[in-house]
Amino acid sequence: GQQLNQSPQSMFIQEGEDVSMNCTSSSIFNTWLWYKQEPGEGPVLLIALYKAGELTSNGRLTAQFGITRKDSFLNISASIPSDVGIYFCAGWTGNNNDMRFGAGTRLTVKP
C-alpha cells in the first residue's frame, strides 16, 4: 500500500532546540501513531492519536491528529541528546491489516 509522506528526512539540531516533523497522505486515517527507533532496536510507541484534532503529549513530545485526518505532526521541545533516533509515523486506515508507515525522520542532537 501507499506509504506516508514523512518530512523532513533528517534533522541536525542543537541541544535545547525544538523539533517539528510531520506526515501527510492523500488517504484518510482513523488512527495516527508515532514511534521512535534507536540504533539496533525495533520501533517503540511514543504517542497514539484516535480523533481528528486531538492533541496529545508525552513528556516533551506533543503530537496532533490533523483536522482533515490526512496528516499528523510531532513536536519535541527542548531536545536532549537521548532524543537521537529515527521517528516514524504510522497511520491506520480502518481496515484490519492496513497500517502504513512513513520512511522516518532521522534526528541528530548535538550537545
Next chain:
Amino acid sequence: DAGITQSPRYKITETGRQVTLMCHQTWSHSYMFWYRQDLGHGLRLIYYSAAADITDKGEVPDGYVVSRSKTENFPLTLESATRSQTSVYFCASSESPGKVAKNIQYFGAGTRLSVL
C-alpha cells in the same frame, strides 16, 4: 520476560540457502506481522496473520513463506535467499487491528539479515 522477541538478532547466509527467522510473543495477541526495513522505504509488510493457521500476504510477499501453528509464534522463512533480501526484519503483534485503541502494533528488536 513478557513481550515480543525475535531470533536470531543477526544472520549471515549465502544465496540459495533457506533461512528461518523466529518471532515469539507472550501477550496472546491475535495478529502478528512481518516487515522488512530498507533505507528509503520505511517498513514494508511482508505477511501477516490474524490467528493461528490464518495468514495473508502483505505488500512484498515474494520469496517468503510464513506459518502460524501456535498463536505465540510466527516464523518467517526465506526458501532460497537472494541478495535483494538483505534487510532488517521486524516482527510485530497487535491485539485487534480492527478496533480503535487496540490496533497498536508492538515491535520486536529486529533481525539483521545479510545474504552474500
